[in-house]
Amino acid sequence: MNAKGFFAAPVRDPKTAIQTHRVPAEAPWSGLVKRGQSIRIIDLEGQQAVDTLFYSAADFADRYSSQDTVRVQGAAYVTTGTRLISNEGHLMGVVTADTCGRHDTSAGACSCESNTARFGQHTRYLHACRENFVYEVTKHGMSKRDIVPNINFFMNVPIAPNGELAIVDGVSKPGDYVEIRAEMDLLCVISNCPQINNPCNGFNPTPIEVLIFAGDEG
Amino acid sequence: MTAEHTAADTEKDARIAANRRRYEELKAAGDHAPASLPGPTPRGLPLPHGPLTREIIPAGWYHTLKLKTGEALRLALIDAPAAVSLICWNAHETTERLNYADTLKIQWTARLQKGRVLFSDMGRVMLSLIEDTSGAHDALMGGSTAASNRARYGARADVERLRNTRDNFILAAGKLGLDRRDIPPAITFFAPVGTDEGGGLVWGTDNRQAGDFVDLRAEMDLLVALSNCPHPLDPRPDYAAGAVEAIRFRATPPDLDDLCRNATPEAARGFENLAR
Numbered sequence: 297m298n299a300k301g302f303f304a305a306p307v308r309d310p311k312t313a314i315q316t317h318r319v320p321a322e323a324p325w326s327g328l329v330k331r332g333q334s335i336r337i338i339d340l341e342g343q344q345a346v347d348t349l350f351y352s353a354a355d356f357a358d359r360y361s362s363q364d365t366v367r368v369q370g371a372a373y374v375t376t377g378t379r380l381i382s383n384e385g386h387l388m389g390v391v392t393a394d395t396c397g398r399h400d401t402s403a404g405a406c407s408c409e410s411n412t413a414r415f416g417q418h419t420r421y422l423h424a425c426r427e428n429f430v431y432e433v434t435k436h437g438m439s440k441r442d443i444v445p446n447i448n449f450f451m452n453v454p455i456a457p458n459g460e461l462a463i464v465d466g467v468s469k470p471g472d473y474v475e476i477r478a479e480m481d482l483l484c485v486i487s488n489c490p491q492i493n494n495p496c497n498g499f500n501p502t503p504i505e506v507l508i509f510a511g512d513e514g
Numbered sequence: 515m516t517a518e519h520t521a522a523d524t525e526k527d528a529r530i531a532a533n534r535r536r537y538e539e540l541k542a543a544g545d546h547a548p549a550s551l552p553g554p555t556p557r558g559l560p561l562p563h564g565p566l567t568r569e570i571i572p573a574g575w576y577h578t579l580k581l582k583t584g585e586a587l588r589l590a591l592i593d594a595p596a597a598v599s600l601i602c603w604n605a606h607e608t609t610e611r612l613n614y615a616d617t618l619k620i621q622w623t624a625r626l627q628k629g630r631v632l633f634s635d636m637g638r639v640m641l642s643l644i645e646d647t648s649g650a651h652d653a654l655m656g657g658s659t660a661a662s663n664r665a666r667y668g669a670r671a672d673v674e675r676l677r678n679t680r681d682n683f684i685l686a687a688g689k690l691g692l693d694r695r696d697i698p699p700a701i702t703f704f705a706p707v708g709t710d711e712g713g714g715l716v717w718g719t720d721n722r723q724a725g726d727f728v729d730l731r732a733e734m735d736l737l738v739a740l741s742n743c744p745h746p747l748d749p750r751p752d753y754a755a756g757a758v759e760a761i762r763f764r765a766t767p768p769d770l771d772d773l774c775r776n777a778t779p780e781a782a783r784g785f786e787n788l789a790r
Contacts, residue, residue: 370714439609
């Protein structure tokens, strides 16, 4: 579960990052990660779900595909070594480091509308990840139709052999991080999940940090 | 951790405790994965009403159709094992489309069977699984692609010509006036995909045979795209698949104790959202 030792790349000094972005609790973020660069997402306080989407910077129709990723991997969870695959079959990135050990990519993002079905009508007017995604992708000329099921970094959604699916307490501790090396020029879109209706954020959304490291060529 | 516990900390703790309490209450009240869903539908169950349209989809091909609210679609294996991938859109507002992740998450299960529903990205029910002879479908992995065919059958010239679900959906979407950006991940019927203890994806017991079917009742006016391609996890060495029949028929109107409307509080609220 909360195993350690998932590093597959040398541990980098965060001070060598070429960009540092602090994303407040509940907020969206987007940015470009060039081929060869790495993006590190840090769960500063622990137990925070980070809903993440990737688009090819050259063609936004070529975007992260959860189903292609689990198919190529043969496994439902994301961890070190996972190749992130686009809906057009392209390799978008590789998870090169992960101090947490397990991330979900089957349960998608929360939305005001799905919250009403999951938790009741009284949750309709709570901020949600789909709101963050819609808002953020419009900055890049996209719209709701461009939003697809995403990766939930630091979110633990075990799928049992009988199909039962649970959202259980987040397993990440303060400072845990995941690092993805871009294999093409990527637009990364993040919703720092505002969900307070289940344990994915420990009922308390908290800030995260995004670092971008140069590639081998600088 | 600071030594001082400020008024702000106290307020935060109270907020977290209140959120947790609401979740625990909801969990206690809910019956997320009912053990009492009915068993499979017997093979041979006749249609409740005569077919409106009937289409035979050859192996490797796609089909598009429109379903009006209250109509249903029977997908049936007619001569051999096959798998049918499905995506759909709200016919009047195509930005609303099938969302497999919400479908699983809202119903707390990756197993689709008689009694379950398919959700859109707007928290509303698009299709109800009113009859189902197998209860073994893929809600995690989607359909085939050119790359999955290559990986599955080898990188040979004849393999390059094999049709795949991704390309079928690009063609289907194109004919409906939609494009690549509009293709959501699919649900594939008649593909017994599940997970093992470690989260690995496995092809389960394969009992598919001619006569297997699912009946899907449209809960809103829909555009539907279907693709009849072998599933990427199908262990059979050959690409060969059977033809699939897609029969559109008028469903029996749901009554107050309709299984799909009442199976879970979550599905009931998904129907509530349709009526708003």
